[in-house]
Amino acid sequence: xSYGYVKAATPNPHQPFSLTPAIAVSGPPSASPFSPxxxxxxxARNVSEIIPRLYISDLxxxxxxxxxxxxxxxxxxxxxxxxxxxxxxxxxxVQPVRLQVRVEDLPFAELAGHLPTTTAFIRDALxxxxxxxxxxxxxEGISRSVSAVAAYLMAAYxxxxxxxxxxxxxxxxxxxxxxxxxxxxxxxxxDSLGRAIxxxxxxxxxxx
Numbered sequence: 244x245s246y247g248y249v250k251a252a253t254p255n256p257h258q259p260f261s262l263t264p265a266i267a268v269s270g271p272p273s274a275s276p277f278s279p280x281x282x283x284x285x286x287a288r289n290v291s292e293i294i295p296r297l298y299i300s301d302l303x304x305x306x307x308x309x310x311x312x313x314x315x316x317x318x319x320x321x322x323x324x325x326x327x328x329x330x331x332x333x334x335x336x337v338q339p340v341r342l343q344v345r346v347e348d349l350p351f352a353e354l355a356g357h358l359p360t361t362t363a364f365i366r367d368a369l370x371x372x373x374x375x376x377x378x379x380x381x382x383e384g385i386s387r388s389v390s391a392v393a394a395y396l397m398a399a400y401x402x403x404x405x406x407x408x409x410x411x412x413x414x415x416x417x418x419x420x421x422x423x424x425x426x427x428x429x430x431x432x433x434d435s436l437g438r439a440i441x442x443x444x445x446x447x448x449x450x451x
Contacts, residue, residue: 289384290314291415294396296369296376299388299415302327305380308334318368318377320361322346322387339378340368348386350423358394358431365395385417390424394431403438404428 287310290300304310305319308330315336321327321343332338342364344357361379368377381387393407402410404425412418420428432438 287314290378291384293392293411293414297365297392297395298376298378299384299392299411299418300378300380301384302380302382304384305378306330311339311378312336314378315374315376316378317372317375318342318364320344320364320377320379320388320391322357322361322379322381322391344391346381346387348381348421350421352423354387354390354424355427355430355434358391358427359435361391362395362398365392366399383417384415386420386424389415389418390420390428393420393428397428397432398436404432 287300287304289304290298290310292298298314298316302323305321306328311319311330312335316339317337319339319341321341323343324345324347327343329341342361344361346352346354346357365377365379368375379388379392389408389411393404393411396402396407396410397404400407407428408418408420408425
């Protein structure tokens with residue numbers, strides 16, 4: 244399984260990856276055709292749609308069967324070391340496909356080794372169906388989950404770590420991965436995506 248860049252003027256989660264350098268993305272993806280507000284429901288405050296059908300949330304959202312059903316979540320990527328409550332099937336409209344990678348929210352915790360797996364999970368989930376909706380979460384939706392989604396955006400759209408993180412922050416203001424994870428995103432760009440990074444550490448502060 245390879246990871247790289249797509250030749251596309253605009254992001255498209257359904258295009259295959261290749262290692263061919265891509266054209267720079269000219270603009271952000273459009274909004275999803277589905278949102279709770281379009282269905283007369285109030286959007287949850289602890290979840291953010293980053294690109295169409297790809298969401299970041301905190302643990303409270305990920306463990307809430309009513310919210311998972313309201314947002315039609317079909318796939319859940321958990322980036323936490325702790326065990327996670329899984330709502331009983333009887334409480335969910337859709338039984339989500341799940342993947343958990345156990346990562347501590349510490350600057351020197353191993354993240355880079357998980358990123359090819361998390362990137363593939365997000366990519367394959369989005370490509371599995373036009374109705375697929377992917378949730379990536381950690382405890383607060385600030386550091387670990389943001390890093391995993393940033394890695395996916397880097398691979399899918401030829402974005403640098405800085406571009407991916409800035410874009411996520413434009414959609415989720417509290418996004419702020421710790422400095423160790425930012426460094427590991429640069430390692431992922433170099434080692435898994437074959438891309439040289441001139442500035443190894445962008446200007447992102449660690450969570451307080």
